[in-house]
Amino acid sequence: MRSVKAFAPATVANVSCGFDILGFAIDAMGDTVELVLKDEPGLVVVSIDGDGGKLPLEAEKNTCAVAIQAMLDELDSKVGMNIYLTKGLPLGSGMGSSAASAVAALAAANRLLGDPFEKKDLLPFAIAAEKVACGAGHADNVAPSLLGGFVLVRDYHPLDVIKLPVPQGLYCTLLHPHYELKTADSRSVLRDQIPMKHATIQSGNVAGLIAGLYESDFELISRSLRDVIAEPYRAVLLPGFYEVREALKSAGALGMGISGSGPTLFALSRGKETAEAVGEAGKKMFSKIGLEVDVYFSEINTQGAYIVEEK
Numbered sequence: 001m002r003s004v005k006a007f008a009p010a011t012v013a014n015v016s017c018g019f020d021i022l023g024f025a026i027d028a029m030g031d032t033v034e035l036v037l038k039d040e041p042g043l044v045v046v047s048i049d050g051d052g053g054k055l056p057l058e059a060e061k062n063t064c065a066v067a068i069q070a071m072l073d074e075l076d077s078k079v080g081m082n083i084y085l086t087k088g089l090p091l092g093s094g095m096g097s098s099a100a101s102a103v104a105a106l107a108a109a110n111r112l113l114g115d116p117f118e119k120k121d122l123l124p125f126a127i128a129a130e131k132v133a134c135g136a137g138h139a140d141n142v143a144p145s146l147l148g149g150f151v152l153v154r155d156y157h158p159l160d161v162i163k164l165p166v167p168q169g170l171y172c173t174l175l176h177p178h179y180e181l182k183t184a185d186s187r188s189v190l191r192d193q194i195p196m197k198h199a200t201i202q203s204g205n206v207a208g209l210i211a212g213l214y215e216s217d218f219e220l221i222s223r224s225l226r227d228v229i230a231e232p233y234r235a236v237l238l239p240g241f242y243e244v245r246e247a248l249k250s251a252g253a254l255g256m257g258i259s260g261s262g263p264t265l266f267a268l269s270r271g272k273e274t275a276e277a278v279g280e281a282g283k284k285m286f287s288k289i290g291l292e293v294d295v296y297f298s299e300i301n302t303q304g305a306y307i308v309e310e311k
């Protein structure tokens with residue numbers, strides 16, 4: 001039977017100031033999905049590796065199957081597929097775990113069906129899957145995982161997604177403390193209303209960050225990596241957040257923030273050496289407050305999801 005395997009990278013959503021509208025993909029890790037065509041209709045999640053048995057095999061709960069089903073519905077197709085998922089990133093970590101599964105599944109399904117969609121047109125199906133996994137159809141993980149690089153979600157209705165430039169020499173450090181934080185939970189602490197002065201500060205920073213990416217202006221990027229909308233409320237869920245922030249900045253990071261909804265923290269640096277020094281400093285500070293962390297370094301992944309193998 002025909003089969004296709006695809007990979008989709010982990011992602012850092014929000015990038016501090018761009019709550020629900022900015023994200024970038026990282027090279028360090030991601031999910032792999034293999035799809036095998038079946039003779040009869042229906043999507044079956046046959047196996048999941050690397051999740052410690054935590055993820056649902058039921059098709060209506062697994063983001064791989066939810067995303068593919070949305071695509072099949074759009075095509076009015078009854079094609080059946082067996083799904084084999086290999087998780088390559090920790091769950092509930094803030095690195096776009098559910099998104100990577102959905103995007104890898106969509107990339108594979110699209111190829112299996114003869115590429116009926118352009119890559120960008122797969123996004124609504126991935127957003128439908130995010131809704132099931134974390135209760136909100138945010139696109140700031142799925143868009144960069146699919147397209148690679150920095151991505152701006154300018155609008156959701158209708159979807160308007162813009163790929164942004166990636167300055168040469170920009171590195172990401174990720175510090176993943178060993179506990180899980182569900183996206184739905186860290187969304188529940190956010191406020192529905194924001195003061196006008198915060199809206200102004202946040203708009204300035206989003207605009208500054210985007211200008212900084214276009215101009216490769218690292219100082220401007222640095223000044224713009226500031227979030228007054230989500231971070232102050234979420235920081236209370238993240239032990240040691242402010243101490244680690246100071247340590248990362250002192251080690252030379254351009255800026256830092258919560259990766260997605262946490263608990264992973266990200267920092268952006270100019271050059272690999274600084275990114276490594278930032279990782280060391282963060283690890284030391286986390287250890288001072290009694291938390292073990294995994295540290296990852298990565299350039300910005302500009303490729304996004306890709307086909308690994310087809311038979």
Ligand SMILES: Nc1ncnc2c1ncn2[C@@H]1O[C@H](COP(=O)(O)OP(=O)(O)O)[C@@H](O)[C@H]1O
Nearest residue numbers: 062063091092093094095096097098101133183
């Ligand atoms: N393939 C999948 N199918 C269903 N749920 C998933 C899948 N992959 C991850 N999840 C779950 O979705 C929830 C939300 O994930 P997500 O928002 O991506 O978390 P994070 O990005 O913080 O790791 C988590 O509880 C995670 O365990």
Ligand SMILES: N[C@@H](CCOP(=O)(O)O)C(=O)O
Nearest residue numbers: 013020094095096183260261
């Ligand atoms: N914009 C979302 C991003 C969630 O990212 P995740 O990687 O934690 O799923 C949010 O901030 O809630």
